[in-house]
Amino acid sequence: MSSEPANVMANRERLSALVDGELDGDDVVRACALWRDDGESRATWHAYQLIGDVLRSDDLASDASRDGAFVAALRARLALEPVVLAPAAPPVQRARRFAWMAPAAAAAGFAAVAIVVTVLRNNEPEVAVATSVPAALVPTSALEPPAKAANAETPIAGPMVRDARLDYYLAAHKQFSGSSALGAQGFLRAATADGTGR
Amino acid sequence: MTAADADAPLVERVKLGDVKAFEMLVVKYQRRIERLIGRMVRDVDLVPDIAQETFIRAYRAIPQFRGDSAFYTWLYRIAVNTAKKALVELKRDPVVTESSLASRGDDDETSRVENELSDGETPDAVLASKEVAAAVNSAIEALSEDLRQAITLREIEGLSYEEIAELMNCPIGTVRSRIFRAREAIALKLRPLLDTREGERW
Numbered sequence: 001m002s003s004e005p006a007n008v009m010a011n012r013e014r015l016s017a018l019v020d021g022e023l024d025g026d027d028v029v030r031a032c033a034l035w036r037d038d039g040e041s042r043a044t045w046h047a048y049q050l051i052g053d054v055l056r057s058d059d060l061a062s063d064a065s066r067d068g069a070f071v072a073a074l075r076a077r078l079a080l081e082p083v084v085l086a087p088a089a090p091p092v093q094r095a096r097r098f099a100w101m102a103p104a105a106a107a108a109g110f111a112a113v114a115i116v117v118t119v120l121r122n123n124e125p126e127v128a129v130a131t132s133v134p135a136a137l138v139p140t141s142a143l144e145p146p147a148k149a150a151n152a153e154t155p156i157a158g159p160m161v162r163d164a165r166l167d168y169y170l171a172a173h174k175q176f177s178g179s180s181a182l183g184a185q186g187f188l189r190a191a192t193a194d195g196t197g198r
Numbered sequence: 199m200t201a202a203d204a205d206a207p208l209v210e211r212v213k214l215g216d217v218k219a220f221e222m223l224v225v226k227y228q229r230r231i232e233r234l235i236g237r238m239v240r241d242v243d244l245v246p247d248i249a250q251e252t253f254i255r256a257y258r259a260i261p262q263f264r265g266d267s268a269f270y271t272w273l274y275r276i277a278v279n280t281a282k283k284a285l286v287e288l289k290r291d292p293v294v295t296e297s298s299l300a301s302r303g304d305d306d307e308t309s310r311v312e313n314e315l316s317d318g319e320t321p322d323a324v325l326a327s328k329e330v331a332a333a334v335n336s337a338i339e340a341l342s343e344d345l346r347q348a349i350t351l352r353e354i355e356g357l358s359y360e361e362i363a364e365l366m367n368c369p370i371g372t373v374r375s376r377i378f379r380a381r382e383a384i385a386l387k388l389r390p391l392l393d394t395r396e397g398e399r400w
Contacts, residue, residue: 018207021205021207022359028207028210035218039400042400043389043392048385049225049226050334051381051388053230054334055334061331062229063326063330068400070249070250073246074253084212084261086214086261
């Protein structure tokens with residue numbers, strides 16, 4: 001069929017399989033290296049692709065110099081582009097699968113802090129407890145991802161941003177919130193222990 | 199493996215930073231993309247520019263390509279959007295190019311046919327394209343039945359090697375070899391037309 005050396009034919013067979021997407025692993029890397037380093041392989045790749053196009057439709061037939069000029073022009077433009085670096089598919093999927101956890105964790109932390117703050121605010125007469133709030137809250141915020149930690153400060157900074165639903169919640173649970181300062185501190189201590197335990 | 203993800207190995211290489219793998223995809227799709235744009239944009243002089251822009255945009259966006267659709271489906275959409283955007287810009291800032299002036303007097307139907315046939319190429323290029331098509335078709339006619347069937351099932355029907363092996367009742371390795379031999383037999387007839395200084399052009 002051809003007088004080409006065996007290694008040339010082996011390279012071409014590899015390119016042929018890659019045309020069909022039937023090559024994997026190191027063979028793909030090797031075939032791409034052929035395209036990069038070897039003009040003969042580039043011409044072969046083009047010929048195989050052109051054959052496929054003409055098989056599908058005569059009006060896809062093209063002049064090789066035209067195709068070559070197109071790629072040469074594009075290559076010059078690609079050289080100005082930053083190199084694409086995207087994570088491989090499997091890690092991306094894994095990242096996406098757990099992506100919901102970040103906001104969920106932040107929300108959980110937010111809710112915990114908000115409840116603690118409002119519970120303690122309800123015990124206003126117990127001055128000792130109220131002043132201990134900021135110190136007690138610090139370990140609680142450690143529960144959250146560092147980037148989301150800023151969110152936790154919102155309920156502390158101003159009681160005005162308190163969610164109306166919390167008022168509703170507290171009104172419904174008035175008997176518990178008014179129980180005792182000791183109970184509230186116990187809750188705080190539990191949260192602190194949980195935070196350092198991680 | 200189906201035809202839909204035949205590009206997956208190359209797309210993965212591009213995502214790993216291999217620009218050359220993207221060039222391989224360009225060589226695969228440049229003719230289809232230019233034909234598609236040529237059908238949307240009447241001004242044939244703009245077709246290569248819009249095709250270039252399409253591939254640049256695809257290259258920039260490829261980290262976002264998740265493989266939910268075939269690579270060509272994704273590229274096709276980019277080409278359509280790029281052509282539409284070019285048409286809008288053209289309306290805002292019309293630039294009369296030589297070829298649009300030349301085709302202005304033509305009857306619409308006639309010039310549309312001409313556009314599809316020539317894509318704004320010179321008569322020499324049109325002739326070269328016709329020679330390429332004729333060479334490929336006659337080389338396919340000359341193939342043995344086994345080789346012709348294998349490459350047809352792959353290129354026209356889009357079947358995987360595994361499916362072809364099942365249909366032709368032979369091992370997958372034989373399918374791979376038959377398709378390769380078919381391509382080489384056709385390429386042998388094609389090479390003199392494609393380039394006399396083989397490799398230099400690419």
